[in-house]
Amino acid sequence: xxxxxxxxxxxGASCAEYIAIKDFASEVVLVDIKEGFAEGKAMDLMQxxxxxxxxxxxxxxxxxxxxTAGSDVAVITSGIPRKPGMTREELIDxxxxxxxxxxxxLIKHSPNVIVIVVSNPMDTMAYLAHKATGHPxxxxxxxxxxxxxxxxxxxxxxxxxxxxxxVDGMVIAAHSDTGMLPLINKATRNGIPVAKFLxxxxxxxxxQETKVGGATLxxxxxxxxxxxxxxxxxxxxxxxxxxxxxxxxxxxMLNGEYGQKDICLGVPVILGKSGIERIVEVELxxxxxxxxxxxxxxxxxxxxxxxxxxx
Numbered sequence: 001x002x003x004x005x006x007x008x009x010x011x012g013a014s015c016a017e018y019i020a021i022k023d024f025a026s027e028v029v030l031v032d033i034k035e036g037f038a039e040g041k042a043m044d045l046m047q048x049x050x051x052x053x054x055x056x057x058x059x060x061x062x063x064x065x066x067x068t069a070g071s072d073v074a075v076i077t078s079g080i081p082r083k084p085g086m087t088r089e090e091l092i093d094x095x096x097x098x099x100x101x102x103x104x105x106l107i108k109h110s111p112n113v114i115v116i117v118v119s120n121p122m123d124t125m126a127y128l129a130h131k132a133t134g135h136p137x138x139x140x141x142x143x144x145x146x147x148x149x150x151x152x153x154x155x156x157x158x159x160x161x162x163x164x165x166x167v168d169g170m171v172i173a174a175h176s177d178t179g180m181l182p183l184i185n186k187a188t189r190n191g192i193p194v195a196k197f198l199x200x201x202x203x204x205x206x207x208q209e210t211k212v213g214g215a216t217l218x219x220x221x222x223x224x225x226x227x228x229x230x231x232x233x234x235x236x237x238x239x240x241x242x243x244x245x246x247x248x249x250x251x252x253m254l255n256g257e258y259g260q261k262d263i264c265l266g267v268p269v270i271l272g273k274s275g276i277e278r279i280v281e282v283e284l285x286x287x288x289x290x291x292x293x294x295x296x297x298x299x300x301x302x303x304x305x306x307x308x309x310x311x
Contacts, residue, residue, distance in 0.1 A: 001025045001241045004068040004110075006102050007078035008032035008041045008060065010223075011118060014230025015075055015237075017045055020056040022234060024241045027057045029068050033078070038062060071110040073237050076102050076129075077229075079119040084219050092302060095119050096128055096309035103129045103140075114240055114275040116233060117142045117251070120224075122175045124302045126251045126264040131310055137253050138276040144175025145249025145266035146232040151213035152182045155206045156189075160197055166190050171210065172249050172266045172282075173295035180266070181291050182210045186282070236271060243273040252276055259289075260296050263303070 003019055005012045008030045016028045032038035042060030049055070061067040068074065079095035099119050106113055115135065117126040126142035129135070148171035157164040169187035171180050184203050187194045194203065209216070217225040239246040249268050254260040257279050258267060268280040284292060 002027045004029045004071040004074040006031045008038040010226035012077040015233045018234035023054040030060045065105040069109040074106045077118045099125045142251025152210045179295035239271040
């Protein structure tokens with residue numbers, strides 16, 4: 001399998017590193033607009049190969065999409081990251097033009113590529129990739145829910161004071177501080193609802209800390225996080241590469257599912273060799289349905305700012 005990662009910054013390089021270490025891809029191509037940057041990152045990573053025991057070949061390219069030809073999966077991390085105080089939505093003017101151009105170049109050289117969008121605001125950028133290219137619905141998806149769910153499980157394990165392998169939980173809806181919906185009532189510890197172990201105030205705190213997980217890290221680091229986003233993407237790529245039919249919450253184009261149309265939002269999907277194999281509809285309570293609809297309304301407002309990018 002050949003994987004392209006566009007954007008050799010912290011998230012892109014982490015993604016390439018995790019894919020290489022997991023050793024399921026034959027080749028990873030790192031692309032960046034900055035002269036020599038991707039080549040340098042690729043060389044640095046290749047010098048880890050004997051130390052980390054992987055055989056994946058990693059090459060770098062300065063804006064030469066010809067080297068991406070024949071990619072099975074492409075990950076778009078390019079664009080500016082968040083700075084302290086910035087919302088993901090404030091990035092739209094700059095990142096929309098970048099994502100549109102990158103997606104077109106990827107599909108030009110790899111017509112059957114599966115595209116995973118990481119650039120923020122992620123749900124809107126995934127929507128843009130669909131609208132600007134007309135690529136098959138099952139071959140464009142956004143990463144957010146996989147990352148948010150990892151953060152949710154971290155906060156659950158912290159509150160439960162238990163190993164993180166004991167917990168399971170999922171975050172759906174928008175990848176934003178206000179729009180994401182951690183499904184706390186469906187979260188479990190070894191199959192037992194967490195409500196058996198945590199009080200309502202504790203569960204409320206877990207939900208809130210999950211929702212501001214990205215902003216919390218941005219405040220501490222001075223920029224967006226990179227380890228967990230890279231790990232989340234690598235697991236999605238692995239599921240596609242191995243045709244594992246693993247379920248992840250991903251931002252996908254909805255056509256009636258969850259009562260929404262013509263919008264990309266995070267919902268659970270089955271990932272396999274063709275990309276999105278199936279959208280899984282989870283039964284939501286009335287409060288969860290209302291919050292999902294509110295999240296959709298907020299994303300639509302941001303999508304409305306794409307007029308110039310789509311013209």
